[in-house]
Amino acid sequence: MIKEPVDHIPSVGEKTKEQLEMLGITKVGDLLFHFPFRYDFFEVKPLTELNHEEIATIQGEIVSEPNLSFFGRKKSRLTVTIQVGVVAIKAVFFNQSFLKDQLIRGETVTLTGKWDMHRLQITVQKFHPKSFSEEQTIQPVYHTKGNLTTNQIKKLVSYALKSSVDEIEEMLADKYLTEYKLPNRPQAVRELHQPTSKTTLKHARRRFIFEELFIFQLKMQWIKEHHKKQTQGMPKTFDESKIDEFIKGLSFELTDSQNRVLNEILSDLKSVNRMNRLLQGDVGSGKTVVAAIALYVACLSGQQGALMVPTEILAEQHEESLKEIFDGILNIELLTGSIKGKKREERLERIKKGDVDLVVGTHALIQDDTVFNRLGLVIVDEQHRFGVNQRKALRDKGLNPDVLFMTATPIPRTLSITAFGDMDVSVIDEMPKGRQPVETYWVKENMIERVHQFIIKEVQAGHQAYIICPLIEESDELDIQNAVDVYEELQDVLPNDIQVGLMHGRLSTDEKDDVMREFASNDIQVLVSTTVVEVGVNVPNATLMVIYDAERFGLAQLHQLRGRVGRGSDQSYCILLADPKGDTGKERMRVMTETTDGFTLSEHDLQIRGPGDFFGKKQSGLPEFKVANIVDDYRALEVARRDAVEVIKQDLLNQDSEYAKLKELIESDPKIQDRIFD
Numbered sequence: 001m002i003k004e005p006v007d008h009i010p011s012v013g014e015k016t017k018e019q020l021e022m023l024g025i026t027k028v029g030d031l032l033f034h035f036p037f038r039y040d041f042f043e044v045k046p047l048t049e050l051n052h053e054e055i056a057t058i059q060g061e062i063v064s065e066p067n068l069s070f071f072g073r074k075k076s077r078l079t080v081t082i083q084v085g086v087v088a089i090k091a092v093f094f095n096q097s098f099l100k101d102q103l104i105r106g107e108t109v110t111l112t113g114k115w116d117m118h119r120l121q122i123t124v125q126k127f128h129p130k131s132f133s134e135e136q137t138i139q140p141v142y143h144t145k146g147n148l149t150t151n152q153i154k155k156l157v158s159y160a161l162k163s164s165v166d167e168i169e170e171m172l173a174d175k176y177l178t179e180y181k182l183p184n185r186p187q188a189v190r191e192l193h194q195p196t197s198k199t200t201l202k203h204a205r206r207r208f209i210f211e212e213l214f215i216f217q218l219k220m221q222w223i224k225e226h227h228k229k230q231t232q233g234m235p236k237t238f239d240e241s242k243i244d245e246f247i248k249g250l251s252f253e254l255t256d257s258q259n260r261v262l263n264e265i266l267s268d269l270k271s272v273n274r275m276n277r278l279l280q281g282d283v284g285s286g287k288t289v290v291a292a293i294a295l296y297v298a299c300l301s302g303q304q305g306a307l308m309v310p311t312e313i314l315a316e317q318h319e320e321s322l323k324e325i326f327d328g329i330l331n332i333e334l335l336t337g338s339i340k341g342k343k344r345e346e347r348l349e350r351i352k353k354g355d356v357d358l359v360v361g362t363h364a365l366i367q368d369d370t371v372f373n374r375l376g377l378v379i380v381d382e383q384h385r386f387g388v389n390q391r392k393a394l395r396d397k398g399l400n401p402d403v404l405f406m407t408a409t410p411i412p413r414t415l416s417i418t419a420f421g422d423m424d425v426s427v428i429d430e431m432p433k434g435r436q437p438v439e440t441y442w443v444k445e446n447m448i449e450r451v452h453q454f455i456i457k458e459v460q461a462g463h464q465a466y467i468i469c470p471l472i473e474e475s476d477e478l479d480i481q482n483a484v485d486v487y488e489e490l491q492d493v494l495p496n497d498i499q500v501g502l503m504h505g506r507l508s509t510d511e512k513d514d515v516m517r518e519f520a521s522n523d524i525q526v527l528v529s530t531t532v533v534e535v536g537v538n539v540p541n542a543t544l545m546v547i548y549d550a551e552r553f554g555l556a557q558l559h560q561l562r563g564r565v566g567r568g569s570d571q572s573y574c575i576l577l578a579d580p581k582g583d584t585g586k587e588r589m590r591v592m593t594e595t596t597d598g599f600t601l602s603e604h605d606l607q608i609r610g611p612g613d614f615f616g617k618k619q620s621g622l623p624e625f626k627v628a629n630i631v632d633d634y635r636a637l638e639v640a641r642r643d644a645v646e647v648i649k650q651d652l653l654n655q656d657s658e659y660a661k662l663k664e665l666i667e668s669d670p671k672i673q674d675r676i677f678d
């Protein structure tokens with residue numbers, strides 16, 4: 001009766017039906033797939049194996065009469081002596097006086113509670129019924145809603161298992177079950193609800209972990225394949241010696257990482273399939289030059305290139321540096337919101353006519369009146385700052401142009417193959433030679449005066465400093481007040497010839513850009529700011545980053561902020577002002593002082609915050625799994641991905657009847673349909 005409504009189960013009335021519905025359970029089959037979210041283990045252990053204060057389950061014979069005493073109002077203490085092996089221990093029950101009649105001398109009991117090794121005493125939390133047997137040592141715990149209890153769910157699930165478990169159809173081809181020694185689907189479902197042992201439960205969980213990850217990866221690979229087949233891109237044909245020449249002309253040698261990534265991109269560009277690639281590389285790892293070469297390739301092939309960045313100041317910086325490297329080679333034009341009127345019309349006209357090879361800009365690039373001429377390559381820098389629609393809008397300005405997304409937030413591999421599974425991913429995982437890592441210190445807030453001295457010292461040595469005040473999520477009012485306070489304090493304590501600037505989210509875009517320009521030109525030496533400076537800004541003369549209340553930031557954000565310094569040849573410093581209360585906060589500060597490697601940090605971040613929080617709410621893109629967890633199950637994820645790639649490569653979904661169920665599942669997923677045509 002797997003497809004029948006839940007109220008066909010005799011004990012389910014209107015009320016229960018409603019409560020089950022809140023849990024997303026409407027059919028008997030849904031009950032079967034409402035898996036426990038955790039298990040309690042009541043494994044009976046001998047006393048010698050117990051640790052002090054551990055929650056443990058013991059079994060023994062009652063060798064005394066129970067002793068019940070009352071204290072206070074309604075409070076009680078019930079004690080009894082129990083012989084466990086050769087040791088007599090005391091069992092204490094608080095406020096469970098009703099158990100007195102069940103504690104009968106000579107009977108064997110099973111108890112779970114906190115073990116006190118010194119007093120040989122157990123404070124009982126759970127008194128197990130007499131019939132306690134091996135199977136009950138693992139108890140599933142379910143998510144519930146309303147006043148539905150775990151016990152009721154257990155009973156309903158039990159009914160569903162009896163009536164319908166054999167109707168569950170296998171999804172996976174035999175070869176996976178054999179190769180990975182996985183139980184079949186009905187077996188595994190039964191085992192998840194009614195575990196017979198730790199080992200069999202583990203295998204049942206393994207099966208669903210694999211199934212979930214495999215199906216997910218199949219969907220990703222399937223989308224990827226469809227994109228490839230459907231979308232004839234704009235293949236680039238060009239004189240490769242020009243690229244070699246260009247690289248030779250650079251003032252530095254590309255790192256091995258840059259070379260590898262560049263080759264990956266070049267082979268995409270030459271292919272008829274549209275490129276859809278994510279380029280990851282830590283702050284300062286040299287993504288821009290790779291992007292520049294790709295754009296050059298597009299231009300050499302008679303196509304236009306576009307580079308979109310999140311802020312005007314970044315756009316200007318990119319324009320400047322690209323004009324420098326392509327001086328006399330390419331026509332480069334800037335397009336931002338503050339370019340208006342006649343100037344703007346002229347630029348738009350030149351872009352439309354194809355007089356411009358390369359357009360650098362902000363959101364202005366995706367406005368309706370921006371028309372490109374054979375747009376063949378689109379690059380989006382700091383891609384996480386743009387919404388899906390904005391990225392798509394830029395792509396739609398061309399005819400299936402190649403697309404490269406860049407991000408300076410290193411994403412742990414497990415996350416990137418999950419969230420970006422339908423893209424190709426390239427990683428620059430090495431810094432240019434000769435970079436000095438930013439020296440990072442964690443100091444308590446009562447050291448603020450020494451920090452002031454340090455700011456003065458750096459500025460007097462000709463450098464500049466960023467002072468970051470935290471973002472208090474509940475209130476940007478307070479936030480800004482915070483920044484204003486620090487700003488005023490610094491104006492007070494710093495010598496008069498040091499110019500202090502203030503920047504926060506309430507300023508208009510123009511005002512922000514003005515402040516940034518003044519800082520970039522060293523008219524301001526100390527910039528007090530909220531986290532708005534986080535992204536991509538390049539002021540190589542800034543060597544000091546001071547972060548107030550650093551414990552309030554996540555690792556990824558701290559790392560981004562720190563990346564604003566250490567961009568020139570001088571030694572840079574990052575000072576974390578923090579008095580973290582909890583261990584996580586301390587751990588974060590410690591990790592920051594110990595490593596400057598973005599990938600190491602992001603792995604830590606993932607461990608500390610979990611996958612859901614990693615990207616923040618805005619752009620999670622992560623699927624929800626019932627059993628699998630991409631952090632803990634990263635090995636399974638790799639295996640599932642490899643298998644999924646193979647299935648698509650051999651076209652098994654269409655060729656092999658054992659994959660028919662999977663094919664049906666994938667093709668009927670509405671989200672998949674959306675993504676194919678996005």
Ligand code: ADP
Pocket residue numbers: 252253254255258281282283284285286287288289408432433
């Ligand atoms: P990001 O990856 O953060 O965008 P950039 O592309 O801005 O980093 O590069 C940071 C700086 O490093 C730039 O000034 C750039 O010219 C320089 N750079 C890039 N590649 C190399 C290299 N291979 N060797 C030395 N310097 C490099």
Ligand code: MG
Pocket residue numbers: 287288381536
């Ligand atoms: Mg950059």
